[in-house]
Amino acid sequence: MRGTDVRVLQDFLTKAGVKTKVDGRYGPATTSSVRRWERKSSLPVDGKMPKTDASTLRMQVAQGTAGTQSVPAPAPTANATLGADGKAIAPAGAPPEVVAVIAAANEIVGKPYRYGGGHGDWEDSGYDCSGSESYALHGADLVSRPMNSSEFMSWGEPGAGQWITSYAHGGHSFLVVAGLRFDTGYNDSSSSGPKWSTKMRPTDGFTVRHPEGL
Known part of the structure; x- marks a missing residue:
């Protein structure tokens, strides 16, 4: 699927209540929208x-029933x-x-803290707070690019999630996933880095904030 077909898909997803940028590319952002x-x-x-x-998506949009119920x-x-x-x-x-x-997240546990780490390439020698959070969320296609702490302040939906919750302010961010905190600070050891x-x-x-449905 490419070009015009992808643009139609992206438009239908938006009409189905899953806001999607119409750019004709079936990349990580569109994949994430399809998952939602x-x-x-x-x-x-x-x-x-x-x-x-x-066909299901097309029928939902035609009947005007798409996006009326979130599961x-x-x-x-x-x-x-x-x-x-x-x-x-x-x-x-x-x-x-x-x-x-x-x-x-487990893949980068034990990596050292490095300011700006994880914001160039996904694979890096060290990660900062938002780089660590971005890496973890990217594992489930919940973000399509590394984000900084300020961006996480408007990411996803407001409030705590049932499974995944992001906490962010202008200078720091971290995740709580299924009851465990994934963070580069305030941890149980003297070393810094994602833990x-x-x-x-x-x-x-x-x-x-939290990802929709989670």
Whole structure:
């Protein structure tokens, strides 16, 4: 799917209540939009648009029923756990996006803190706070590019999510995923860099956001 077909898809997704930039490219941003639409439509979430899904989307738009009902992920029944290696283990029954975010975050656990790290290439020698958050969220196609702390203040939907919550202000950002905090500071060791923690940090002054449906 390319060109005009992708533009039509992007327009239909927006009409379905999933705002999507119309640029004719089936890149990470459109894939993320397709995933959100699939979740809202109770379809398998894979970010792809086969003919059967395209027909469903087209019918929804034609009937004016698209985007009228959002189907959130099931509420957590257990938190993620922290392994002896410092990596998180997703709870049973977690949505695929949550599993993917945790897996991506685990890839950079133990990397050193580096200001500006993760904002050029996804793979870097070190990561700062928002670079770490961006890397984790990119694992589930929830962001299409590295974002800074200020940008996370308007990312997603307002308030805490059931599974994933972003906390951000102009100088810092971090995630809470399935009950564990993923952060580059206020951690349980003297070293800095992306780490998981079972302990929460003070959140006064932080803007609280979450990805739609999670």
